Amino acid sequence: MTVLRMSSLFLRTLRDDPADAELPSHRLLVRAGYIRRVAPGIFTWLPLGLATFHNVERIVREEMDAAGFQEVRFPALLPREPYELTNRWTEYGPNLFRLQDRRGTDMLLGPTHEEMFTLTVKGEFSSYKDLPISLYQIQTKYRDEARPRAGLLRGREFVMKDSYSFDLDDAGLEASYAKHRLAYQSTFARLGLSYVIVDAHAGAMGGSKSEEFLAECERGEDTFVRCTSCDYAANVEAVASVAPAAADFSGIPAAHAEDTPDTPTIATLVDISNTRDDLRRDDRPWTAADTLKNVVVKVTYPDGSSKALAIGVPGDREVDMKRLEAAVHPGAVAPFEESDFAANPALVKGYIGPGVLGTESASGIEYLLDPRVVSGTRWITGANRAGSHVYDLVAGRDFNGDGTIDVAEVREGDVCPGCTAGTLFLARGIEIGHIFQLGRKYAEALGLTVLDENGKPVVVTMGSYGIGVSRAVAAIAEQSHDEKGLIWPREVSPADVHVVATGKDESVFAAAEAVVAELAAKGMRVLFDDRRQASPGVKFNDAELIGVPTIVVMGKRLADGLVEVKDRATGAVAEVALADVVAHLCAELL
RNA sequence: CGGGGCGUAGCGUAGUGGCUAGCGCGCCUGCUUUGGGAGCAGGAGAUCGGGAGUUCGAAUCUCCCCGCCCCGACCA
Numbered sequence A: 001m002t003v004l005r006m007s008s009l010f011l012r013t014l015r016d017d018p019a020d021a022e023l024p025s026h027r028l029l030v031r032a033g034y035i036r037r038v039a040p041g042i043f044t045w046l047p048l049g050l051a052t053f054h055n056v057e058r059i060v061r062e063e064m065d066a067a068g069f070q071e072v073r074f075p076a077l078l079p080r081e082p083y084e085l086t087n088r089w090t091e092y093g094p095n096l097f098r099l100q101d102r103r104g105t106d107m108l109l110g111p112t113h114e115e116m117f118t119l120t121v122k123g124e125f126s127s128y129k130d131l132p133i134s135l136y137q138i139q140t141k142y143r144d145e146a147r148p149r150a151g152l153l154r155g156r157e158f159v160m161k162d163s164y165s166f167d168l169d170d171a172g173l174e175a176s177y178a179k180h181r182l183a184y185q186s187t188f189a190r191l192g193l194s195y196v197i198v199d200a201h202a203g204a205m206g207g208s209k210s211e212e213f214l215a216e217c218e219r220g221e222d223t224f225v226r227c228t229s230c231d232y233a234a235n236v237e238a239v240a241s242v243a244p245a246a247a248d249f250s251g252i253p254a255a256h257a258e259d260t261p262d263t264p265t266i267a268t269l270v271d272i273s274n275t276r277d278d279l280r281r282d283d284r285p286w287t288a289a290d291t292l293k294n295v296v297v298k299v300t301y302p303d304g305s306s307k308a309l310a311i312g313v314p315g316d317r318e319v320d321m322k323r324l325e326a327a328v329h330p331g332a333v334a335p336f337e338e339s340d341f342a343a344n345p346a347l348v349k350g351y352i353g354p355g356v357l358g359t360e361s362a363s364g365i366e367y368l369l370d371p372r373v374v375s376g377t378r379w380i381t382g383a384n385r386a387g388s389h390v391y392d393l394v395a396g397r398d399f400n401g402d403g404t405i406d407v408a409e410v411r412e413g414d415v416c417p418g419c420t421a422g423t424l425f426l427a428r429g430i431e432i433g434h435i436f437q438l439g440r441k442y443a444e445a446l447g448l449t450v451l452d453e454n455g456k457p458v459v460v461t462m463g464s465y466g467i468g469v470s471r472a473v474a475a476i477a478e479q480s481h482d483e484k485g486l487i488w489p490r491e492v493s494p495a496d497v498h499v500v501a502t503g504k505d506e507s508v509f510a511a512a513e514a515v516v517a518e519l520a521a522k523g524m525r526v527l528f529d530d531r532r533q534a535s536p537g538v539k540f541n542d543a544e545l546i547g548v549p550t551i552v553v554m555g556k557r558l559a560d561g562l563v564e565v566k567d568r569a570t571g572a573v574a575e576v577a578l579a580d581v582v583a584h585l586c587a588e589l590l
Numbered sequence B: 001c002g003g004g005g006c007g008u009a010g011c012g013u014a015g016u017g018g019c020u021a022g023c024g025c026g027c028c029u030g031c032u033u034u035g036g037g038a039g040c041a042g043g044a045g046a047u048c049g050g051g052a053g054u055u056c057g058a059a060u061c062u063c064c065c066c067g068c069c070c071c072g073a074c075c076a
Helices: A024-031 A047-066 A081-085 A114-124 A170-190 A266-275 A321-328 A338-343 A441-446 A469-479 A506-521 A536-546 A556-560 A578-589
Strands: A003-005 A035-039 A042-045 A077-079 A097-100 A106-109 A133-142 A157-167 A195-199 A210-216 A222-227 A233-235 A256-259 A291-300 A306-314 A332-335 A366-369 A378-382 A388-394 A424-439 A449-451 A457-459 A461-468 A497-501 A526-529 A550-554 A562-567 A573-577
Touching: A003 A047, A003 A506, A024 A035, A024 A469, A042 A047, A047 A133, A047 A157, A047 A170, A047 A469, A077 A081, A081 A114, A081 A441, A114 A133, A114 A157, A114 A441, A114 A461, A133 A170, A157 A170, A157 A469, A170 A195, A170 A210, A170 A424, A170 A461, A195 A222, A195 A424, A210 A222, A210 A469, A266 A291, A321 A332, A424 A441, A424 A469, A441 A461, A461 A469, A497 A506, A497 A536, A506 A526, A506 A550, A506 A556, A506 A578, A526 A536, A536 A550, A550 A578, A556 A562, A562 A578, A573 A578
Parallel strands: A003 A526, A195 A233, A291 A378, A306 A366, A497 A526, A497 A550
Antiparallel strands: A035 A042, A077 A106, A097 A106, A133 A157, A157 A461, A195 A210, A210 A424, A222 A233, A222 A424, A256 A388, A291 A306, A291 A332, A378 A388, A424 A461, A449 A457, A550 A562, A562 A573
16 A cells, blocks of 8 residues: 655645634644645645545445445536526525636536536436435535635635435435435544534525534534433524414503603613613513514525515523524524614514514514513513513503514523423534525526326425535544644544654664565555654654654664554554564554 | 634744845755754745735834634524
8 A cells, every 4th residue: 555755745734823813723734845825715635634635535435325325427618507596606606606707607616516406417318217326426525605714614715515305205315314314324434533413504505304414513613502301403594493482471561651761672672671660570570581673684695686674582681693594594683773763663673572673564564572481471662662661561462563583592501392390502613514405496596397107297206416526625633633743543634653763773663664665565554654854753743743643663672672652632542562562553543 | 793802824823104024944955964853055836815004114103804713602
């Protein structure tokens, strides 16, 4: 197998951290000479990095093939038309890399390839007998991210494995989805990643069921929740809040407006409600959770249209903009500005109440309520007049929304929607995989149908499944490193063994050459530090930085016929007789 | 796109109006050295991000532009 010789490897490790890298994965991959930045979010893979990348790619490919999926490869450079058909030329917005050829024809660099997969299957297959089928590709993708960051984790050019399943009916899709889920579990296990499968929000792609594979990592950019007592896990965007049961409101007094001067915020409102005798509550002090906050935003759609939307949430919670964006996708959310208030005189900033909200109301603004605002709940809320609030306003008696919207912030300690017994806690992760049931959206838009047993055309239902290949390299580095450097899982590592020869005694190098040759003959990938001029310290430090899981040191102890076999992760060192070292390593690693 | 920070050799940096822009790492030559980032000697390498201006004199001051990093917004 391969022997990489440090004396001639195209590699330069850096003693200092690069100034433009923050995350450990980014810092170490640059320092260890795996990657180099070319432009923001665009990187060059150097030999060690490329070897690592190839290993991840190979594992992904092997697992896809083992699951019976077939590999294809679409161009990265694509014509505009297919994306026009699904409206994504417009909907994808500024994140799409667009360009023109010499004749001025619009082209794009593919951010994802739903259209190509769908059209290709349409072009070849037309019978129910051809289904189910799953195709995948490993291809470079392009997205003009507003802010590339974190090295390989969020780039503008990256490599992704994307698969699509094509089925006749929902049961078939369910089965294809399950197969992919299993294939992903074995893939990530082999990659040595510690991950969680969380419920995700499928709304963005118009599908139904969707799950994300998140590599657990404090520095990850996705926030998810887990339950203290059951196995519920979900991306914060997808958490379904637990609604309390509707309550009896027969004993609640009639709503009454009160003058509450200078209370434009929830804090000032709660404060005045607890200090004034006429407003105070008998049984307990008022809290922010007793107030109903009505937030108005402007939602703008890709076609340029926009509308106002009012959201009623308990006053102790903020509207989570990420959850809101996910809920109104593909609409974009912007705050309601002074000019918008001017255009809607019924809305009194800071004192907005349900009375002026709803499609049936004077304002005509759609009014959606948090799921916690169930019938019978009692609220303090704006009276639509500056310096005035309504008390004892009861949902279901005094007001109703046009519907519910679950976009309030998710907090540690919230009731788990999975079991309703445990509570939720927050964690962070890196999205390394995403699977979802796309349904018929693309098949419909692009006319992918097959004839069924009766000769009738049936719209095919699809699933879509992605793994960030280049991102996985960084995710592994992020999860597996220490102060000294990287620590690769063996399958991913650029080599199985890193043999370090030290000293100036040529017999040591000769012995090392022999061991390296034997290991290679046994099928091991060897990184061999055969540099004559580098000092032992340099070699040891480089070995720890580079992160090959097993380091074999041949040097001083060779005088006693011994070599050291060091485990990079634990630091444990075993002294092995020179004559036994190849057998020892084979027993351990093969 | 908003906020913050930064741009000096391949990398990390010093230098706030005054001599030939300094140091460490790395690189080249020679000698010495070889178990935790070696020593000595010699060397190559910088339009100080770009442009305009102020000044006898600008890496340093002013203006404009460009680029990069971080936070937020955004992100199948």
